[in-house]
Amino acid sequence: MMPDTIRVFAPATVANVTCGFDILGFAVDQPGDEITLTKSDTGEVRITNITGDGGALPLDADKNTCSVVIKMFLNDLGLRQGIDIVLDKKMPLGSGLGSSAASSVAAIFAINELLGKPRKLEELLPYAMEGERVACGAAHADNVAPGLFGGFVLIRSYDPLDVVKLKTPDELFATLVHPQIEVKTKDAREILRKQIYFKESVKQSGNVAGLIAGLLTSDFGLISRSMHDHIVEPIRSILIPGYSEVKAAAMEIGALGAGISGSGPSIFALSHNEAIANKIALAMKQIYGGIKVECETYVSRISQTGPRLI
Ligand code: HSE
Numbered sequence: 015m016m017p018d019t020i021r022v023f024a025p026a027t028v029a030n031v032t033c034g035f036d037i038l039g040f041a042v043d044q045p046g047d048e049i050t051l052t053k054s055d056t057g058e059v060r061i062t063n064i065t066g067d068g069g070a071l072p073l074d075a076d077k078n079t080c081s082v083v084i085k086m087f088l089n090d091l092g093l094r095q096g097i098d099i100v101l102d103k104k105m106p107l108g109s110g111l112g113s114s115a116a117s118s119v120a121a122i123f124a125i126n127e128l129l130g131k132p133r134k135l136e137e138l139l140p141y142a143m144e145g146e147r148v149a150c151g152a153a154h155a156d157n158v159a160p161g162l163f164g165g166f167v168l169i170r171s172y173d174p175l176d177v178v179k180l181k182t183p184d185e186l187f188a189t190l191v192h193p194q195i196e197v198k199t200k201d202a203r204e205i206l207r208k209q210i211y212f213k214e215s216v217k218q219s220g221n222v223a224g225l226i227a228g229l230l231t232s233d234f235g236l237i238s239r240s241m242h243d244h245i246v247e248p249i250r251s252i253l254i255p256g257y258s259e260v261k262a263a264a265m266e267i268g269a270l271g272a273g274i275s276g277s278g279p280s281i282f283a284l285s286h287n288e289a290i291a292n293k294i295a296l297a298m299k300q301i302y303g304g305i306k307v308e309c310e311t312y313v314s315r316i317s318q319t320g321p322r323l324i
Pocket of ligand 1: 029030035036037110112154156157199202203275276277
């Protein structure tokens with residue numbers, strides 16, 4: 015007997031990871047979003063409640079990422095199943111922590127489970143990517159792929175879609191800080207340059223390759239030397255108060271590297287042990303306290319689990 019109701023958690027994610035714009039991302043243990051789906055006999059997909067969004071997200075089923083991906087999925091399966099959705103946003107919107115991705119991933123994972131897994135996990139990714147298109151106008155996969163599969167993920171290609179899960183050292187810890195201002199991914203994408211120089215591409219490719227090689231061989235020195243972004247960070251960091259202070263403090267304490275989480279304003283640092291990661295969280299809090307910006311910090315391993323039933 016399949017249950018008529020299901021509740022799912024999907025994790026926050028750090029996209030770009032400095033040099034890997036739109037192609038690298040990893041999942042963390044917390045925060046994350048929760049969704050409850052209940053079958054109904056209305057034949058309609060409806061959002062019955064959203065909590066934790068301060069009224070910012072649409073209840074209209076044609077506009078909300080969760081309902082859009084669920085409708086697409088039912089449509090492709092040729093099903094006219096009624097579904098009532100309750101979304102509990104447990105993470106801030108416009109945070110750079112993959113908030114919209116967590117909702118899309120939770121939704122697509124939950125509907126597949128509720129219907130008895132008609133599709134394999136990897137077949138769910140294009141649906142979650144469409145959720146991102148609804149949220150920010152671009153179907154980027156560097157939040158939804160690690161959100162769905164867990165771990166550290168490379169999007170080798172978008173067309174055709176080719177996603178590679180990377181093995182990472184167990185000692186790797188992420189520290190995240192979310193200063194409580196909102197940066198919309200759509201806006202943060204619009205301000206980027208449309209073209210880059212050949213030599214910038216060479217520099218960035220070297221760093222992406224170095225970061226991946228470093229992760230696969232647990233070469234922390236190489237990871238550290240590779241965590242640089244010469245293309246996006248100089249433009250987007252201007253939108254983030256305290257950015258250079260937070261990054262400098264993290265590096266001073268012993269981070270392997272630090273950068274903007276996704277499109278910001280959250281900032282992340284990677285460290286090779288938990289004590290350093292915790293120290294960085296403390297320093298981040300102090301810096302934002304000093305400039306009177308509220309913030310939340312999180313320390314987590316690279317989470318290998320992705321979404322789960324709760
Ligand atoms: N790669 C995306 C961007 C991630 O930087 O716009 C958004 O979270």
